[in-house]
Amino acid sequence: MTPPTLPQPLRRAGRRRTLLGAALAVALTASLAACSSDGSPAPSSGTASAAGPVTLEFWTWSLKGSDPAAKAIVDKYHQLNPNVTVKLSEVGGTTETASKLLAADQAGDTPDVVQIEYRGLPALVVAGAAKDITADVAGVKANVDANIWAQTTFNNQVYGVPQDIGPMVLTYRKDLFDKFGVQVPTTWEEYAKAAEQIHKKDPDAYIASFAANQLEFFAAHAAQAGAQWWSTDGSAWKVGIGSEASLKTADFWQDLVQRDLVKVEPLLTPEWNAQVNNGKILSWAAAAWAPSVIYSVAPDTAGKWESAPLPQWTKGQAAVPFLGGSTYLVPAKSKHAKEAAAFAAWLGASDEGSKLLLGLDLFPGANAGRQATLTHEPPKLMPQQKDFYQVTDQVIKNTTIPVTWGPNVNVAQTAFGDALNKAALDKSSFRAVYQATQQAVVADLQKSGYTVTQ
Template sequence: MTTPPRTRSAAGRFRLARALTAIAVGGATTVLAGCGAGSDEADGPVTLEFWTYSLKGADPAAQAIIDRYEEEHPGVTIRLSEVGGTAETSSKLLAADRADDVPDIVQVEYRALPSLVVSGVVRDITDDVADARENVDENVWALNSVDDRVYGVPQDIGPMMFTYRADLFERYGVEVPTTWEEYAAAAETIHAQDPDVYIASFSASQFEFFAAQAAQAGSRWWSADDEGWTVGIADEASLRTADFWQDLVDRDLVSVEPLLTPEWNAKINDGRILSWAAAAWAPSVLYSVAPDTAGQWAAAPLPQWTAGDPAVPFQGGSTYLVPEKSEHAEEAAEFAAWLGASDEGSELLLDLDLYPGGNGGRAATLESDPPRLMPEQTDFYAMADQVIQDTTIPMTWGPNVNVAQGAFSDALNQAALDGTPFRDVYTATQETVVEDLANSGYPVRR
């Protein structure tokens, strides 16, 4: 995900540049969120409250990271509070902001960043982390930025890849698909030989994957310029991807079911679902549910929409934010920069089975053992690093991404079960998102 290249936070709303400089969206006229806020550096010992779902307090590797930082920074104590995923964390942060009782550092997924910036609850840390910029590639910093202002430090990233059962692809006589057209052909070949076996499952809950795949095909689900927001969920490039999956579902070439249920896990273990198009974190997830299949899997770059064009967006990953009302904002930003961007911190994140966004951690992966799911694929991290270099498609998430996900996922799942047009789901989601933006006071280009 990247954020809109020409938008910024003002009065809890995006105020668009130049053409809207005299207009505060929603009728307010306050200064930019994050500018000049936060506390001065503390004179005495500091305890930083850290909301995270990656660093588990009971995990020795996580505690070793905290211990290392505290050893290097006497007088600073990091207190971990384990919270839920992005939606839960974001709602908790908004409530904490209203109660003037915020933590000092918060981990959220990249797609949540714009809405939190819009709400004015996170600090602009551009100046605080300026010295760390050279330690992270620009396509990764873009995930943490709004209108060229930095609001977060990257923890991990999701280079998109294709994870598949190499042994069963060989058994069924299919090559690893390099294009989505070849993917569909492989799906047909596999299912024709065994009606109980599918190349993959179709899970409508993979909202971020469908958005990323549409971006790969040339769509932009959200974009912004001086005149307002444009929503492209139902543009032709996006509908092309809807048609692609409609065809596979209608021909029963993918299994319509959610991910990571006991049933799905059983099919992964039994070799009845043979691949997962996701990101470099997929092998870790698959190993957690099917460790006995280790050694039978391999990874490859994501299939392409246009043969010869390897460009992809990121899928997934998270960032460290500093709440606007943190009492120790400078110390929090310093810790976030160390953990996510320094060579030492980002390398230590590897111990948490994360794909770090910092260059130091990325470089360390090249010397790391392959994922446990595919211990013989020694080129895994070199391949993933090349994918990161090919990650040149920006993903802009709008301020109402939660509205889009709610409108999209359940409706798409029902359409897959009922055999009704996927295009209708994309079109209806577009209308819902546009209406919500307009009702929330955002300028919308129709």
């Protein structure tokens, strides 16, 4: 399959976000052919060339010091690089990590490698807190597919090494789908019909929960329908949260909520966990990491689940975005930036490092790690589904819809989540929430000095 050309989301605006009279967003388009193996430099060994002993502080939530798999990764790197010591510092999710990094950047005392979700990277690039590591990763560029590098590449400059990816799938209770005579939906229309069947068979059961605070999911769902919540248009940003294609997805979920065919419940609450354990929430449209999350809260249901490709808006249109996943960035003020970039390149993009990431229950972004999944045991949640990784690998090959994240995702999150949850409970307009979020995001971009076109 010839991959399409993907748009790049933003250019680096330096340390000042507001430059009055200047358009800070540019239309960025990079050819995936330039990221192919043809003419690529020879892969780097990933070995750092430290003149003396160096300690790298690594902020991460995936590699926990108490995890034997994480220790094995760090020990291996120490073996390959005796002069480099990697010190793991456990941090929270992207919001907490980004705030801490910006504070550290202002203080001039940053760590050396930071794990951040893809959606959080643009704002850090705009703030000048992330280093351009294009030259540092040139040797491993061919080790990761271009549609994955696209998540960390802005204006043809690389600001992060992909750690893991989230090919979107539908993870569902196969035993209960079979019991209720429900076919696995391949389109969202079929999904709505399946929701009707399930709720009719068991009034206490739902095909899924409606978690209004999952901004990434709703952005991905809108992208499937042809909307881009952020994109570039010439020298300006364009916001499509309130576009008709996006509002179509708002109407879809409002219909299911109003007919009580999905359960209005945030993910991973005690109530959600209990309903999953009791067979009252029967599926989760998320990414390939969903089985490990479900297993963590409902281990006794293992063997009853399977995963299938995500439903589509148009039957036979096998194209979905990635959902979630993280990257390793090097802070602009790292005191050991060269060694940090070498470690990030080894861990995320080398054959050895990406295979070791499998031990963390991640879906590696690099080709070697992806290939290793094909012979890997399926997730503990579905030990009987031997083709789990074949299914997800095919999804990756069909992941041709890019999701561009703008520099003010946090504004959208604040405007969107609580308002959509209130609308779901009050049965008020979802469209109004999307349109209000659009207005808030546009106003913030304009206030920050960006040109915005509608």
